[in-house]
Amino acid sequence: MERHFERELEGLKTMLMKMASIAEDNFQNGIRSLVEKDSRLAEQVIQADVRVDALELEIDNAVVDILALQKPVASDLRLIIAAQKINNDLERISDHAVNIAQSALTLNASTHVTSLLDIPAMAEMTRMMLRDALDAFLHLEPDKARAVCKQDDQIDELNRSNARQVIGMISTKSFPVEEGLDLIRVSRNLERVADLTTNIAEEVVFLTQARSIKHHAEEKKPE
Numbered sequence: 555m556e557r558h559f560e561r562e563l564e565g566l567k568t569m570l571m572k573m574a575s576i577a578e579d580n581f582q583n584g585i586r587s588l589v590e591k592d593s594r595l596a597e598q599v600i601q602a603d604v605r606v607d608a609l610e611l612e613i614d615n616a617v618v619d620i621l622a623l624q625k626p627v628a629s630d631l632r633l634i635i636a637a638q639k640i641n642n643d644l645e646r647i648s649d650h651a652v653n654i655a656q657s658a659l660t661l662n663a664s665t666h667v668t669s670l671l672d673i674p675a676m677a678e679m680t681r682m683m684l685r686d687a688l689d690a691f692l693h694l695e696p697d698k699a700r701a702v703c704k705q706d707d708q709i710d711e712l713n714r715s716n717a718r719q720v721i722g723m724i725s726t727k728s729f730p731v732e733e734g735l736d737l738i739r740v741s742r743n744l745e746r747v748a749d750l751t752t753n754i755a756e757e758v759v760f761l762t763q764a765r766s767i768k769h770h771a772e773e774k775k776p777e
């Protein structure tokens with residue numbers, strides 16, 4: 555029975571890393587479709603989301619089966635709970651990749667867009683956060699996960715900077731409103747991917763150290 559349980563846990567982790575690989579590829583390709591003006595790649599990202607949705611359901615079902623049949627406790631239970639939450643975060647990351655790809659289709663066709671503002675730098679930082687968060691989960695590295703969480707504020711500031719720049723250009727009528735709104739949408743979707751990536755990193759800390767660092771919990775002193 556114990557060996558069967560171990561195989562089920564390994565199978566769950568394998569499915570989750572497959573999900574992570576697909577979601578990460580979708581995110582990177584969504585960015586590339588914009589930066590490289592590759593509308594065909596954008597269409598591929600939109601179509602690939604179906605695989606992520608199907609795998610999310612498969613992982614959810616596996617989690618339910620393990621919880622119902624094995625009654626896990628302690629670290630095994632933390633792993634299963636973390637896997638379920640990360641699964642949901644990855645599906646949402648892929649959704650945001652689709653949103654970025656859809657905006658890319660509009661922006662790639664525009665003759666007015668000569669600059670993507672801070673979006674490429676923001677995208678690269680977010681990509682590295684996601685890569686580090688997934689590595690932290692795979693290798694159970696809480697310190698790397700904590701480092702990911704600390705980068706989220708930088709992404710928030712870049713998002714605000716992009717919005718300010720677009721609003722300024724629109725107000726002076728030097729940039730079309732529709733394209734400007736799509737740039738803001740891309741920036742906002744990147745900010746959401748960074749938030750979801752931070753969620754994944756927080757789950758790694760919970761999994762490895764049985765400590766919650768959500769909402770800066772460690773920084774709050776008991777009254």
